[in-house]
Every structure is written in C-alpha cells, then in structure tokens.
Amino acid sequence: MDKIPVALLIGASSESLIAIAYAKKLGLRVVAFDINPTAPGLKEADISYNEDISNPNKIIAILERDGLIPAIILPVPIGRCLNTIGALNDYYNLNGFSYKMADICTDKLKFATALADNGGLGSLRDIKFDIFDPNSNHNKLKFPLIIKPRFGSGSKDTIVISNLDELKNITQNIKFTKMNFLIEEFIDGLEYGIDAAIINGEFHHILLRQKLLxxxxxxxxxxxxxxxxxxxxxxxIQKVITKLNIDNCLLHADIITKDNRAFIIELSTRPSGHYLSKFIEITTGINPTKEWINKSLNLPYNFKPKFRKNTIIRYFDFEGDWIAADFDLLKDSLGIIDYRCEINSTLPKVIDGSTIMDRGYAIIQTNSKEQSLINTQKLISNFKRKIDG
Structure with a gap:
C-alpha cells in the first residue's frame, strides 16, 4: 500500500456519507467496516469490510493484515459500538475519545451511577433510578416512571409507565424479563438536544434544540x-463532562429542564444522527463532522456558530397510508430550505428512532420560532391520507 492517510469508518450507515465525502475531498483513503452488507457507506468507501464492528480486536487484526494504519476515525452517529471507536483510538493513539469515556456513555447504569456518586458534593443527575426487576414488589413505586434499556439509543424500548396496572402489564412482556432494563423517576419538563464539541475538557456550544415529542x-x-x-x-453540561472526564470529542446530549434546573438523560461522544448534521449546518453555519475532521488532521477548524437562524426540522410521524405533500409547490411560501420524503409504504406507529427513520424530513426557516411552528403545521396538513378504492 502507498502512504495515503487512512480514514477509518466504524459503522457505514447513510449518515456516514457526509464524513466519507469530506474525508475523500481532503485526500484520505476511507476504510469502512459494517456488519450490514448493504450499508451505503460500504459502497462509497475506498476499501470496505463486511464485518462485525463490536469487536475492535478483529478490526485491528484486519487492518494490520492489510497494512492499513488509521490516521483518523471518522465521527459518525452510532450506538453501543462507540466502545469500539474508543478502543481503536486508544490502540492507535488517535485524536478522539477513549474506551473508558465511550463505555460510561453507552451504559446507562454506569452513567447514572457516576453522576449520582459525587463524594458528598451533590448529585449531577437528581433522577432516582434502579435496575428493573419484574419480580420485585412494585407497590412502593411512585408514578409516573420510565423504563428504558440499560444499553441502546434512539428511544428504543423506552416507555413511560403511569400506574401500577401498566407496570404489571409490562412485567408480562418477555422482552422486559429477558433484557437488562433500568427504571427511573419521570421528570415532566421541556426536553432538549444539545450539539457541542469538547476540547481540552471545555464545553463548546454549537446548538440547542427544543424537542417535539x-x-x-x-x-x-x-x-x-x-x-x-x-x-x-x-x-x-460542563459540570457533567468534568465529572465524567469526557474530552476530545463531538458531543450529543439529551436533557430535561424544569423550574430552572437541568436533568441529563444521556450523553454520547459522537455527532447527532437522524439528519441533524444538515439541520445544524443550515441553522448555525457549522458542520460539526467536517470541523472535527479538520481538527483531528491539524487543519484550521471552527466550532463557534456563525449565526443562529430560526429553523425547525420535522420528521414525518404518520401512521398508515399517506400521499406526500407537494414540496415544490409549498417550499417558497412555507420557507422549506431542505427536505427528503420517502413515504412509499404503509407506515407503522412511531415509538422510537427505528420507526421514524428513512421516512424523511423537512427543514423550515422563518423569521421566528412561532412562525416556523405554524408553517410546519401547514406542511403537515398538506399530506393526504390514502382512501382505499
């Protein structure tokens, strides 16, 4: 092999394409791994391996066998396999987060425990939690509460339980008896997503996003x-990352606020997924993925927002059979900056990230938050339900 620098990609979903294209533009050879043989990034990479990405030792063995030494691991939105990226960063001494950082962020029990145990300094989470035991006595529990998997992301298998009867029904579901779940106090407040970069232990804000749920x-x-x-x-968030020793990474976090207090839900050492990279760039002028690649390669970079526009990204959460709105007709009047619509089959009920992916989105920009919400609702009202016959 010649000495073209290698950009390693762990997880080659459609959301890796931005990182792949930019790495190629900079002259890097992209080497991708994914267990899914049809992952879009495998096709776009220069060298591809259809392999399990949960085993860093297997990836290291393949790279060494083929004489490939990564200069950078591309930032992509993945879940538990962030641990693999952390382990590879450690092994190759690359610019990025460690295995220890990734592990505490992908294990909700370790994450909550670390923030609750502050040596008498006070909890940084303040949400009561425990491992969910379907066989324990639940009569003393205070409702509402949340059940969520210890491992995983995208709100998968996360359910709010309002009363004891609902909880008893949950305990009859084989999924909740076989898997490792946590049970937590439910905080009823405003929920936000946060995009940032952590450099030398310091939080660098990029964008705050209020959630529609x-x-x-x-x-x-x-x-x-x-x-x-x-x-x-x-x-x-600065206190949280300091406590957990999170450093040298892009950051995606979910929090709830109530009565001017913040309660962290989870935090990941990666860019946000679900098409948010494009939304962030339209809203702030900053593409975190591209800037992190620049930083990792000692090129000029900038995480400070150039502006903050009034934008909204709305996913299509319909259930059943629908006919899409006419985006070309509506885009100028509603301020639609970008969209992707792939509604072409009967849609299931939206309950987590997997059930809303690959339908599409619309990004709308107006002169105010209120107008963006109004225009979004106008767009949604232009979708039509199919009528059989």
Whole structure:
C-alpha cells in the first residue's frame, strides 16, 4: 500500500456519507467496516469490510493484515459500538475519545451511577433510578416512571409507565424479563438536544434544540426547534463532562429542564444522527463532522456558530397510508430550505428512532420560532391520507 492517510469508518450507515465525502475531498483513503452488507457507506468507501464492528480486536487484526494504519476515525452517529471507536483510538493513539469515556456513555447504569456518586458534593443527575426487576414488589413505586434499556439509543424500548396496572402489564412482556432494563423517576419538563464539541475538557456550544415529542407513553423526538443557548444548561453540561472526564470529542446530549434546573438523560461522544448534521449546518453555519475532521488532521477548524437562524426540522410521524405533500409547490411560501420524503409504504406507529427513520424530513426557516411552528403545521396538513378504492 502507498502512504495515503487512512480514514477509518466504524459503522457505514447513510449518515456516514457526509464524513466519507469530506474525508475523500481532503485526500484520505476511507476504510469502512459494517456488519450490514448493504450499508451505503460500504459502497462509497475506498476499501470496505463486511464485518462485525463490536469487536475492535478483529478490526485491528484486519487492518494490520492489510497494512492499513488509521490516521483518523471518522465521527459518525452510532450506538453501543462507540466502545469500539474508543478502543481503536486508544490502540492507535488517535485524536478522539477513549474506551473508558465511550463505555460510561453507552451504559446507562454506569452513567447514572457516576453522576449520582459525587463524594458528598451533590448529585449531577437528581433522577432516582434502579435496575428493573419484574419480580420485585412494585407497590412502593411512585408514578409516573420510565423504563428504558440499560444499553441502546434512539428511544428504543423506552416507555413511560403511569400506574401500577401498566407496570404489571409490562412485567408480562418477555422482552422486559429477558433484557437488562433500568427504571427511573419521570421528570415532566421541556426536553432538549444539545450539539457541542469538547476540547481540552471545555464545553463548546454549537446548538440547542427544543424537542417535539410523541404523545406518552413513548418519548421519541418527531422534530426539533432551534433556540438560543441557555447559559445554565451549558454550565450544567460542563459540570457533567468534568465529572465524567469526557474530552476530545463531538458531543450529543439529551436533557430535561424544569423550574430552572437541568436533568441529563444521556450523553454520547459522537455527532447527532437522524439528519441533524444538515439541520445544524443550515441553522448555525457549522458542520460539526467536517470541523472535527479538520481538527483531528491539524487543519484550521471552527466550532463557534456563525449565526443562529430560526429553523425547525420535522420528521414525518404518520401512521398508515399517506400521499406526500407537494414540496415544490409549498417550499417558497412555507420557507422549506431542505427536505427528503420517502413515504412509499404503509407506515407503522412511531415509538422510537427505528420507526421514524428513512421516512424523511423537512427543514423550515422563518423569521421566528412561532412562525416556523405554524408553517410546519401547514406542511403537515398538506399530506393526504390514502382512501382505499
């Protein structure tokens, strides 16, 4: 092999394509791994391996066998296999987060425990939690509460339980008896997504997004509204990353605020997924993925937002059979900046990230948050339900 620098890709979903294209533009050879043989990034990479990405030692063996030494691991939105990226960063001494950082962020029990145990300094989470035991006595529990898997992302299998009868029904579901779940206090407040970079232990705010959510009992985001940075939220996240020793990474976090207090739900050492990279760039002028690649290669970079536009990204959360709106007809009047619509089959109920992916989205920009919400609703009202016969 010649000495073209290698950009390693762990997880080659459609959301890796931005990183692949930019790495190629910079002259890097992209080497991709994914267990899914039809993953779009495998086709776009220069060298591809259809392999299990949960085993870093297997990946290291393949790279060494083929004489490939990574100069960078591309930032992509993946779940538990962030541990693999952390282990590879450690092994190759690359610019990026460690295995230890990834492990604490992908294990919700370790994450909650670390933030609750502050040596008498006070909890940084303040949400009561425990391992869910379907066979224990639940009569003393305070409702509502949340059940969520210890491992996983995208709100998968996350359910709000309102009373004891609902909880008893859950205990009859084989899924909740076989898997490792946590049970937590439910905080009823405003929920936000946060995009940032962590450099030398310091939090660098990029964008704060207020969530639009499914009705209970599920908590899947069906849209995000851009808002100005809220100082007490940024200050709180700085305390969290300092406590957990999170450093040298892009950051995606979910939090709830209530009564001017912040409660962290989860935090990941990766860019946000579900088409948010494009939304962030339209809203702030910054593409976190591209800037992190620049930083990792010692090229000029900038994570400071150039502006903050009033934008909203809305996913299509319909259930059943629908005919899409005429985007070409509506885009100028509603301020549709970008969209992708792939509604071509009967749609299931939206309960988590997997059930809303690959339908599409619309990004709308107006002169105010309120107008963006109004225009979004006008767009949604232009979708039509199919009538049989």
């Amino acid at each position: 499914t009705p209970l009992p599920y908590r899947q985001a069906i849209g995000y509204i851009s808002i100005d940075e809220i100082p007490f939220i940024s200050s709180y």
